[in-house]
Amino acid sequence: MHIASGFLSPPAWGAMAAVSGAAIAGSLALAGRRLDDRKVPLMGVMGAFVFAAQMVNFPILAGTSGHLGGGLLLGVLLGAPLGIIVMASILVVQALVFQDGGVEALGANIFVMGVLPCLLGAAARRLWARPKPGMVAYIVTLVSGVAAVLAGATVVVLLLWWSGSLPGKVGLAEALGVMDFIHLFIGIVEGLVSVAVVRFVLGVRREAVLGVAPVGEGARA
Amino acid sequence: MTRYNRNTIVAGIVIAVVIGGVLSYFASEDPDGLEKTQGDLGATQPAHKGLDAPPVAFNEYSLKWLGEGFWSHAAAGVIGSLVVMGLLLGLGRVLRRARQTSSGGQGSAGSGS
Numbered sequence: 001m002h003i004a005s006g007f008l009s010p011p012a013w014g015a016m017a018a019v020s021g022a023a024i025a026g027s028l029a030l031a032g033r034r035l036d037d038r039k040v041p042l043m044g045v046m047g048a049f050v051f052a053a054q055m056v057n058f059p060i061l062a063g064t065s066g067h068l069g070g071g072l073l074l075g076v077l078l079g080a081p082l083g084i085i086v087m088a089s090i091l092v093v094q095a096l097v098f099q100d101g102g103v104e105a106l107g108a109n110i111f112v113m114g115v116l117p118c119l120l121g122a123a124a125r126r127l128w129a130r131p132k133p134g135m136v137a138y139i140v141t142l143v144s145g146v147a148a149v150l151a152g153a154t155v156v157v158l159l160l161w162w163s164g165s166l167p168g169k170v171g172l173a174e175a176l177g178v179m180d181f182i183h184l185f186i187g188i189v190e191g192l193v194s195v196a197v198v199r200f201v202l203g204v205r206r207e208a209v210l211g212v213a214p215v216g217e218g219a220r221a
Numbered sequence: 222m223t224r225y226n227r228n229t230i231v232a233g234i235v236i237a238v239v240i241g242g243v244l245s246y247f248a249s250e251d252p253d254g255l256e257k258t259q260g261d262l263g264a265t266q267p268a269h270k271g272l273d274a275p276p277v278a279f280n281e282y283s284l285k286w287l288g289e290g291f292w293s294h295a296a297a298g299v300i301g302s303l304v305v306m307g308l309l310l311g312l313g314r315v316l317r318r319a320r321q322t323s324s325g326g327q328g329s330a331g332s333g334s
Binding site: 059100174 | 245
């Protein structure tokens with residue numbers, strides 16, 4: 001769902017750069033307190049995973065593909081500040097090294113695929129921190145995946161509309177309908193993959209995810 | 222580095238190779254949801270002056286010197302994943318150190334890597 005270069009007007013990309021810039025600054029300020037020894041490698045691995053997984057487009061409807069966003073599962077596993085930092089790093093590398101997403105659209109893309117889903121994921125995080133995360137955690141995460149992708153898709157259309165990048169004959173409602181219909185299916189995949197990945201990573205790296213400290217050290221999530 | 226952390230990083234390298242290098246080659250070539258929407262709505266012409274990063278080493282997800290094809294794509298996927306991981310490991314260390322300095326090293330006693 002990367003907005004390419006040339007589709008956002010200066011006010012639109014400027015506003016999004018300001019919002020995402022503020023979110024990144026806040027995340028960096030909060031990050032130190034949340035980082036322990038085992039969380040740094042986890043951050044790196046999750047970044048590599050989401051970058052790689054975003055390259056794997058899956059077929060969704062006739063002639064359309066989708067790819068994982070990954071912000072939601074980062075929000076669950078790392079919390080919002082670290083998740084936003086990981087997602088922003090991925091999107092910066094994609095834009096600067098691989099010409100994936102416009103450089104001026106970085107703020108918008110970080111908001112849509114980073115800030116928004118990471119905040120939703122972080123809200124679901126406490127459900128997974130329980131000793132035995134049950135059906136509620138799965139369902140909330142699945143629904144959050146759909147919600148995150150639909151919200152992101154809606155923001156993208158609104159930004160294109162604000163930027164005058166939709167043809168005159170196309171109404172906003174029509175554009176939202178087309179975009180959100182496709183992204184409903186992509187969102188379901190996002191939700192399912194998020195549940196599976198969170199389950200797996202919690203299984204093998206519970207201490208690192210939840211910040212459970214070894215005996216004798218103060219625990220900090 | 223502890224064994225726990227070394228294993229985590231090895232997992233990252235395996236992920237980079239298997240998913241970024243191999244699996245991504247078999248990805249769908251169809252337009253993604255946004256591209257498809259823009260195509261359906263006839264909104265594929267940029268209306269503004271954009272800014273694209275110059276293709277220095279990579280042409281999208283292909284390594285320039287290798288042209289197109291499996292190995293070029295695999296190299297891009299593996300290198301991209303590892304660049305992201307390296308960037309985050311470095312950034313994470315800096316942020317963690319900043320916290321230790323500002324809090325007088327509390328809260329992470331014995332955490333020397």
